Amino acid sequence: MHEMPEPKTGDDALLSLTGVHTHIGEYHILQGVDLQVPRAGLTVLLGRNGAGKSTTLRTIMGLWHASRGTLRFDGEDITASRTPDIARRGIAFVPEDMGVFAGLTVQENLRLAAIGGRFDEARLAWIFGLFPALKRFWLRPGGTLSGGQKQMVAIARAIVEPRKLLLIDEPTKGLAPAIVDNLADAFEALKARGTTILLVEQNFHFVRALGDHVAVMDDGRIVHTGTMAALDADEALQARLLGLHAGAVH
Numbered sequence: 520m521h522e523m524p525e526p527k528t529g530d531d532a533l534l535s536l537t538g539v540h541t542h543i544g545e546y547h548i549l550q551g552v553d554l555q556v557p558r559a560g561l562t563v564l565l566g567r568n569g570a571g572k573s574t575t576l577r578t579i580m581g582l583w584h585a586s587r588g589t590l591r592f593d594g595e596d597i598t599a600s601r602t603p604d605i606a607r608r609g610i611a612f613v614p615e616d617m618g619v620f621a622g623l624t625v626q627e628n629l630r631l632a633a634i635g636g637r638f639d640e641a642r643l644a645w646i647f648g649l650f651p652a653l654k655r656f657w658l659r660p661g662g663t664l665s666g667g668q669k670q671m672v673a674i675a676r677a678i679v680e681p682r683k684l685l686l687i688d689e690p691t692k693g694l695a696p697a698i699v700d701n702l703a704d705a706f707e708a709l710k711a712r713g714t715t716i717l718l719v720e721q722n723f724h725f726v727r728a729l730g731d732h733v734a735v736m737d738d739g740r741i742v743h744t745g746t747m748a749a750l751d752a753d754e755a756l757q758a759r760l761l762g763l764h765a766g767a768v769h
């Protein structure tokens with residue numbers, strides 16, 4: 520048995536997963552996930568490759584269905600809800616492959632997510648402030664953009680309408696430091712607006728300053744939950760949970 524604290528319950532959690540199991544075909548991937556995502560902060564989901572982080576995000580979004588357990592979002596049971604219903608309740612998902620349509624322009628990619636295909640101009644101006652590159656490449660096809668620019672399109676598309684919760688899967692993978700800094704600033708701005716973020720990320724340096732809460736997965740279960748401040752201050756805990764050696768974090 521893993522030693523772990525009782526999952527927190529209470530009104531502060533926007534999203535909670537209780538005893539969630541997910542099967543993909545014959546594979547039993549999530550094996551009893553207990554996860555609380557508090558409101559209006561950034562929760563980082565860490566863990567080695569194959570631990571089940573992406574499967575957890577896809578299960579929240581209804582792209583896989585939990586075979587056991589319960590998911591609650593903003594006071595409602597969403598365990599059996601379908602993806603469009605989950606999106607309407609205010610959750611947006613930025614998958615690892617970003618899902619940017621190569622043949623559509625940046626404008627068209629964002630318009631797909633705007634209700635009725637109409638942009639809120641003030642919100643669009645705010646998004647251009649977060650990601651100035653999008654304004655420059657507004658009429659370019661998605662397929663001609665760099666990886667970092669595609670990531671900006673994917674995040675911008677997720678926030679073109681107001682959302683309560685963003686699920687974002689490894690956004691900094693393979694990106695240049697300047698783009699990673701831009702993403703960090705954008706996430707800070709989203710937090711300041713009260714958006715809750717659940718971020719899967721392997722880049723501990725990126726998340727140590729941004730994260731409020733941390734959950735660590737291994738073998739389809741959550742094996743640690745706590746504050747980022749506590750994990751950041753405890754090199755022995757980092758080494759145990761993340762395989763990071765003292766002084767080697769970069």
Ligand SMILES: Nc1ncnc2c1ncn2[C@@H]1O[C@H](COP(=O)(O)OP(=O)(O)OP(=O)(O)O)[C@@H](O)[C@H]1O
Binds near residue numbers: 571572
């Ligand atoms: N479509 C699928 N079919 C079969 N097995 C899958 C499928 N998707 C994921 N898995 C398996 O589920 C396990 C968890 O994968 P998942 O992608 O959730 O892990 P992860 O923690 O996000 O890792 P990574 O950082 O590598 O994406 C892995 O063993 C993976 O091989």
